[in-house]
Every structure is written in C-alpha cells, then in structure tokens.
Amino acid sequence: MDINSIFINTAQALFSPVTIAFAMAALGLAIHFGFVGLLNFGIAGFMAVGAYGYAISTLTFGFPWWAAFLASMAASALFAVILGIPTLQLRGDYLAIVTIAAAEIVRLLLLSTTWIKTTGSADGLVAYADDFRSINPFPDGTYGFGPWSYTANQFWVLIFALIVLALAALLLWRLVRSPWGRVIKGIREDEDAVRALGKNVFAYKMQALVVGGIVAGLGGALYVLPSSANPMLFATSLTFFVWTALLLGGAATVFGPLLGAVIFWVLQAFLGSLLPAMADAGLLGALSSAQAGALRFVLVGILLVVIVIVRPQGIVGDKRELTFVRK
Amino acid sequence: MSSATAENHTFLARGMKMLLIAILAFAGVLFASPAMADTVGDEYENKILGNVKNEGTPLQGVKIIVEGNGYTAEVVTDGDGKWSIGVPEAGSYLITLVEDTLPEGIAVLEGGATQTVEWGFTNTVVWNFFIGEGERNPTSQLDQFFMRVFAGLNFGLLLGLAAIGLSLVFGTTALPNFAHGEMVTMGALFTLFLTLAGVPLLLSFPLAVALSALFGWGLDAAIWAPLRARGVGIVQLMIVSIGLSLTFRYITQAFLGGGTEQLPGALGSPEIPIFRTVSLSVNDLISMGVSLVVLIAFAFWLLRSKMGKATRAVSDNADLAAASGINVDQVIRVVWIMAGGLAGLAGILWAYFRPGLKWDMGEKILLFIFAAGVLGGLGTAFGAFVGAMIVGVLIETSAQFIPSDLKYVGALLVMIIILLFRPQGILGRRERIG
Numbered sequence: 001m002d003i004n005s006i007f008i009n010t011a012q013a014l015f016s017p018v019t020i021a022f023a024m025a026a027l028g029l030a031i032h033f034g035f036v037g038l039l040n041f042g043i044a045g046f047m048a049v050g051a052y053g054y055a056i057s058t059l060t061f062g063f064p065w066w067a068a069f070l071a072s073m074a075a076s077a078l079f080a081v082i083l084g085i086p087t088l089q090l091r092g093d094y095l096a097i098v099t100i101a102a103a104e105i106v107r108l109l110l111l112s113t114t115w116i117k118t119t120g121s122a123d124g125l126v127a128y129a130d131d132f133r134s135i136n137p138f139p140d141g142t143y144g145f146g147p148w149s150y151t152a153n154q155f156w157v158l159i160f161a162l163i164v165l166a167l168a169a170l171l172l173w174r175l176v177r178s179p180w181g182r183v184i185k186g187i188r189e190d191e192d193a194v195r196a197l198g199k200n201v202f203a204y205k206m207q208a209l210v211v212g213g214i215v216a217g218l219g220g221a222l223y224v225l226p227s228s229a230n231p232m233l234f235a236t237s238l239t240f241f242v243w244t245a246l247l248l249g250g251a252a253t254v255f256g257p258l259l260g261a262v263i264f265w266v267l268q269a270f271l272g273s274l275l276p277a278m279a280d281a282g283l284l285g286a287l288s289s290a291q292a293g294a295l296r297f298v299l300v301g302i303l304l305v306v307i308v309i310v311r312p313q314g315i316v317g318d319k320r321e322l323t324f325v326r327k
Numbered sequence: 328m329s330s331a332t333a334e335n336h337t338f339l340a341r342g343m344k345m346l347l348i349a350i351l352a353f354a355g356v357l358f359a360s361p362a363m364a365d366t367v368g369d370e371y372e373n374k375i376l377g378n379v380k381n382e383g384t385p386l387q388g389v390k391i392i393v394e395g396n397g398y399t400a401e402v403v404t405d406g407d408g409k410w411s412i413g414v415p416e417a418g419s420y421l422i423t424l425v426e427d428t429l430p431e432g433i434a435v436l437e438g439g440a441t442q443t444v445e446w447g448f449t450n451t452v453v454w455n456f457f458i459g460e461g462e463r464n465p466t467s468q469l470d471q472f473f474m475r476v477f478a479g480l481n482f483g484l485l486l487g488l489a490a491i492g493l494s495l496v497f498g499t500t501a502l503p504n505f506a507h508g509e510m511v512t513m514g515a516l517f518t519l520f521l522t523l524a525g526v527p528l529l530l531s532f533p534l535a536v537a538l539s540a541l542f543g544w545g546l547d548a549a550i551w552a553p554l555r556a557r558g559v560g561i562v563q564l565m566i567v568s569i570g571l572s573l574t575f576r577y578i579t580q581a582f583l584g585g586g587t588e589q590l591p592g593a594l595g596s597p598e599i600p601i602f603r604t605v606s607l608s609v610n611d612l613i614s615m616g617v618s619l620v621v622l623i624a625f626a627f628w629l630l631r632s633k634m635g636k637a638t639r640a641v642s643d644n645a646d647l648a649a650a651s652g653i654n655v656d657q658v659i660r661v662v663w664i665m666a667g668g669l670a671g672l673a674g675i676l677w678a679y680f681r682p683g684l685k686w687d688m689g690e691k692i693l694l695f696i697f698a699a700g701v702l703g704g705l706g707t708a709f710g711a712f713v714g715a716m717i718v719g720v721l722i723e724t725s726a727q728f729i730p731s732d733l734k735y736v737g738a739l740l741v742m743i744i745i746l747l748f749r750p751q752g753i754l755g756r757r758e759r760i761g
Contacts, residue, residue, distance in 0.1 A: 105740065290584070308563045309567065
C-alpha cells in the first residue's frame, strides 16, 4: 500500500477548486435551508445553470471572462426566480420534490441533443477558460510546496476561487447579521409571525433564494473552471453530497458549510485512495479496487443518516437555531 | 393594511404564475419554430446517410424523406444506391423510405418504412433500411401512436405498483421516502441473485417479491419505527431517507459493478401482432397482465379487508384512527411491507421493460414515482395509480411529438404545473400544502 500517495491525495483535497466549489454551493444552500428553512434539493441545478451560464456565454457568445461570470450569476438568479414562483408557497416536503425535479429537468435539457451546438450534449463543453487564463498574473512555473504544488494555471484558478469564496462568505456573514438576515431567520422560525408583522414573506424568500442561488451558481462555475463541464457532473447525487457537507459543518452557520466541504472532500480523497489500495492489498476480501471505490459513497450515505439523527446542528452549529428538528 | 398586503401578495403570485406560463408557452413556441432550410443540404455539418441495396444490388431512384424539428428534406438514391441528407441539428428525425419507389415485391422488412434516427456522438449517422422480398407493411403515424400508448400503459402500470407504496407511506407517516427508488432496484436485484443461485425463474419472481417485502419490513423495523418512537422531525426523516438511498445505491454498485445485467428472457421476446401493424412483445403482455392482476387484488384488499380499511383510515387522519382503536404502528408496518413488495415487483417488471438491471435504476425512476404520486395526490392509493398511468402514457406518447431525449422532461414539468394549480393532486383532498 502506497501510504505516501494516499497522504498526498488527501492533502491536495484540502485546497482544491472542487472543494472550494463545494463550499460555495454549501454556502448558498446554507442561505436556503439554514437561514430561511427552504428545503432546496435542487442545488445541483443551480450549480449546472451557473456552470453552463459561464461556459456557454464564453463559447457561444464570446464573452470575456468577467462578463461570463456576470452572465453566470444572472442565469442563476433567473433560474431562482423561475423556480421560486411556483414553489415558494409550497410546504417543505413538496418543495423538496419540486426542486429535485427542477434540477433534473436542467440536467436533461443539457443532456439533450436538441441544442448540441450550444450545450455539447453528453460530451459537455471544454476549452472555455482561455480568456480567464490570459489574465493569469502568475508567470509559468511551479507554485506551492510539498503535496500542494501547482502549475501557473492551476494556481491562478485556486487563488481566484479562494478570493471568490472569501468574498461570498464575508458578504453572507454580513447579510445574516443585517436586519434582512433577522427577517429571514424569523421566517425560518415562524413564518406566520413574520407575516403578522407586515413583512412580505414571499418576497423575502425569493430574495434569499436568488442570493443563495447566485452563490451556488458561482460554485458551479468554479467547479467547471479548471477543465470541462458535463451534464453528468450535476446529477442528483451532487445535491445530496452538498447537503452532506452542509449538515456536517452546520446548516445555520456561515463557517459550517466551509468546514463541512473541506471535511467532506478530505474524507472522500482519503477513502478514495485508501479503499482501492486496501482492496489491492487483499484486505477487503473479494472486493476489487473499483468496487471498493464505491464503498466510500456508502459511507457518505451512512454519515448523512448518522449526522442528521445524532448531531443535526452539525459540527459548529447551535441546536437552538434548528427549527427543522422541532417541527 | 395587512389584508391589503395579503391581497397584493396573492395578486403578485397570480401575476407571477401567468408570467411563468408565458415563459413556458414561449419555450413551447421555440420548440415548434421551423428551422429555415430548403435544400437537401450540403451546408449542414450534421448528415444522415445510407445505402439502399437489395441483396447486394444497389437500387436507384428510391425516395428517402427526412422530417423533424420543423425541417423536411427528400432525396433520391443514385446509381450506387447511396443517399445523403444534411440536417440543421443532430436532433430527432423521422426518416421514411417511400416504399412505392422500390421495385415490385420489395419492402422494408424490419422497423417499418418510417423510423426515428438516433444520433451517436458524431455529426454523421448512417441509417440503412433492411429491405428484401416481402409484403409492404407500412407503420402509419397512427399505429406508431398506438404502440407508444401501449408502451406507456405498460410503463404506467409498473410505475403504479411503485407509486402506490410511496403514496401510502406518505399518507401514513408523512414521509416522502427518497429511498423508494432503491426498494424498486432491490426487486430486480433479488431476482438476479436468485436466478444466478440456480432457483427456477418462475419461482424466483415470487421469492424476490417476498424478499422485497421483507426488505420493506426490515427498513421499518430497524430504522423508521425507532425514529418515529423518538419523535424525530419529518425533515430529518427525509434526509435519513436520502442517506439510505445513497447507502443502498452504492452498495448495489459495489457488488454489481457499473454495468447493465439482464434478467433471463429479457431480450428477444417474440412479438405478437395485436391489430393493424401494432404488435406487443410477450414480455410486455405478461408484464401488463401481472400488474393489472396485482393492482386489482391490492385495490380489493384496500377496499374490503379490515386491514385495508384501517390503512385508509390512518392515511386519512392518523390521530383520529388511533383514537378509534386502530393500531397505527401495526398499520404502518403492514404499509411498509406492502410498499416493499409492490416496489420489488415494479423493479422486476422494470428490469424487463427497460430492459436491463443497473445499480442506479432506482434513482432513474424515483422522480417519476414521485411525479405519479404528486399528480394523483400523495397519500391516496388510487390517485397514485391514476397519476402513474398519466405519467407513463405521457412520457411514451410525447416522444412522437418532441425529441425523444426530452420525453422525461415533460412528465417532470407536468408535476410542477399540477402543483401550481391543483397542489392536492387529481384525487387528493384539499388541504394547505403551501
């Protein structure tokens, strides 16, 4: 068993664009679920819209990188509005079913060959990052140390993603402490009480859905920024993995989603290297290394069940901020 | 002030609904808008081409018509029997070989004279008709529609088996069970393992259904009953069901691998002509028969037996049922057993319908089970059945009018739209679900 490569893989997951993208998606979901109480099971749909919003506006419309990011945000916001109109008045369980269906609709539309020129269908889209790389301030070379060593392009993507994540986390941290944040937390605790105060609950929910959606959409754009976009990336499992990361860290917090995403991916990378290595070494009975690879997702499922029952507030959460447990 | 806000609010919501419908309608218009083209087109990147030969002899002057996505083109084969049609996009097209232009006594032998082009991952698709001496047997649009209706009824019936379980679990425990798809997978999986273990096929079906029922009972006994006793909230339970879904799905993948397995006799089932050119495979007929018999038996149980009545009472109002002396826990246990067995049967039939057994087949069908349940009204067994039939027929027949890779989108859209206008579903009772 190659202990060294297991360690390197695990350490790399600590700072990788995928981890940061997950943190962004979990942050968006924290607004939806943690602070407003919306059971959004369509977070993969938001990520897909953000990712393809970026890729399509670059490839089809020739947008420069910054305009592509703006287009990505606009697309996520529009998706949030279209999704919110029919769904925001539904009860939680129905909202969950509809959002999961909406995300699947997005994926099926991207997968369809009807718009293959634009979406690339099952092959997805590639080679949209040229303009983003052209503004790379780092000259060619190798950056970092130890397991964290990157090419100039990888390093640029990483630094950029970290800056976006930091800005998003800061913005949300301010937002949930603002008067607006107090209202949306009030909606989570008791919707009717907030309505009795004369607040337009629907409008607040919609605003929160849009804000969280934009953050998750940016997460999607960062997710595909290093290489390629493909509809298979945005299956319903992605939604559930983001949920696992969020609940692990703490749903009603800003720091929790970040911590949850890091733990989730470090664990994934660790088990993804360890289990196949153990299977190769014959430690897992008759299981092949590919079969052992599937086992880590089994552990994700079990982890999700255990957290939500044993510690639903997550690692850094406060149990008093968990209306969903009491209902 | 407050009522004015509320009025404003509903007005706003109504306006937004209208906006949404307008957007959907606009999307529909985009779909239908014809692509501009008037030639047989070398200017397009995407090409459909083929070669018409009868036992190696090229046939000249055979007319081929391509239509779809608002585009129509026709060509006549050259001296080598070759033809090529450029099309604006790699979408779904109906391609027709005009049989009147074939020599006397020659006909299209397989797939009918009109077929649907399927694209791979390239810009070019080769489409050859299998022709030879035989009776001309044209499959008209109408016959195609009938065949799709039958396929839809078949899918709808097996979807109904799964949806009834989901709906009753929701009715009795208020849980939308996201692990229901995996309960469907289990039925097919048990059958596969039993037949691999040498159990005769006809015996392995009832055994697999029994094991699936046992699986449903086990889930309730090991997980749901203890969680209910602890008073765990419904949102937590939903997330638990998602965790279970991931767990069972990936356990299946770990043991089955990523490929597709076939149950015995799933491929090459003989076709039986029904009327005109419509024919159904023996498997389809058996599948529909089994579904119907089981559904009728289940309806009878639900309407006539004491347990069935108790189930409906708990589904209607659990507190009231408990107060009138019904053992709610026992009813819920029976509902989980039933749900497991019915889902398992649906899984077996689905493995024959697709055909194939794959680790993520439960995930693939889950949303349509939900669509069926929501459409009919979650919590109502008969609603779930009606919803399933509508979803099944809608999915299959819509493929005649929209690109076939978008047929599943329609069913999901219908579910969202029904929630807009009649959120309690077709047979559900009006209650606040907003």
